[in-house]
Amino acid sequence: MNQTPINPNKALWEKGDFTEIATLMRHSGEAVVKSLGLRPPLRALDLGCGDGTTAVPLARMGAEVVGIDIARNLVAAGNKRAAKAGLNRLKFQEGDACNLEGVGDDSFDLTLSVFGAMFAPKPHDVAREMVRATKPGGRIVMGNWIPNDPTSFVSQLLKISSSFTPPPPEGFVSPMTWGVNSHIVERFGQAGVPKEKISMDKDTFYFNSEDKSPVHVVESFRRFYGPTMNAFEAAEKNGKVDELNQQLVELAHAQNTSTNGGTSIPATFLRVTVYL
C-alpha cells in the first residue's frame, strides 16, 4: 500500500499546539498590524499564520484575509477563532509557503508573515511565491528572528534547543538565515526584486503573560512548541533534561522585564518590507 511520505516541516508544527504560545503574543500581533498603516479595502495573505495572531487583527480592521498555514490543527483553531469573532471575511486554509498551489498570481495587496514563512524549508521558493502572490504596487512584510542576537529571544531559545537535538539532515537551511540582510536581498533578488525595494529594520515583539512566570513560559514551550519538544525528547535520551530546562529558564529570567510575578520578554526581530 502506498503511503504519503511524512513532511517533517508539517509534522514539526502539528506535533505541538502553537495556540498555547500564541496567547503570549496577541498584543504584539495587534501592534504589528496597526503599524502597517493599512487603508481597507484590501486583500491580505497571512502566511504561516498559526491561529491568527496577525490575521485576526487584520480582519478586524476591515481587510479580507486568507490565512495559510501548514499545520492542520492551527488552521482549525484559526477558523474557530474567526467564527467566534464573527469575522466572515477571514478564512484559514492549509498550505505550504514553498508552493502556494491554488493561489493566483497578483492576488493580494499585502502578504504578511510574522515568524511564519521563515520556518518553511525552501527559502528561495518562499520568496518567489510571496512575490508571485502579491500585486504590483503591493507589499510583503516579514517578521524574522535574528541569529546570534542575544536580545532576539526565540533565536536564543532555538539555539539552546538545537544544541540538545541531533544535527539536522544534510541540506537543511536554518530558518534563522531569514534574519540576515544579505540572505534576504539575495532571495528576493532571485525572485526579481531589486535591493532598493527592500527595507530591513530592527523592531521589538513582546511575549507577555500577567499570570505566567518565566518558569511557566518555558514549561509552555516544553509542552507545546515543536522545536523545544524535540529538544526535550532528545535530552531525555541523554539524561540532559535538567540541563536543558535550566538553560531555558535562565534565558527567560534574564530577558524578563516584568516585576509583578508575570512575564514580559521583549524580543528583537527583523522587520522586512518589500515594495513591489
Ligand SMILES: C[S@@+](CC[C@H](N)C(=O)[O-])C[C@H]1O[C@@H](n2cnc3c(N)ncnc32)[C@H](O)[C@@H]1O
Ligand atoms: C512561530 S509560529 C507563528 C504563527 C503566527 N504567525 C503567529 O505569529 O502567531 C510558525 C508558524 O509557521 C507555520 N509554518 C511552518 N512552516 C510552514 C510552511 N512551510 N508553510 C506554511 N506555514 C508554515 C507553522 O505551522 C506555525 O503556525
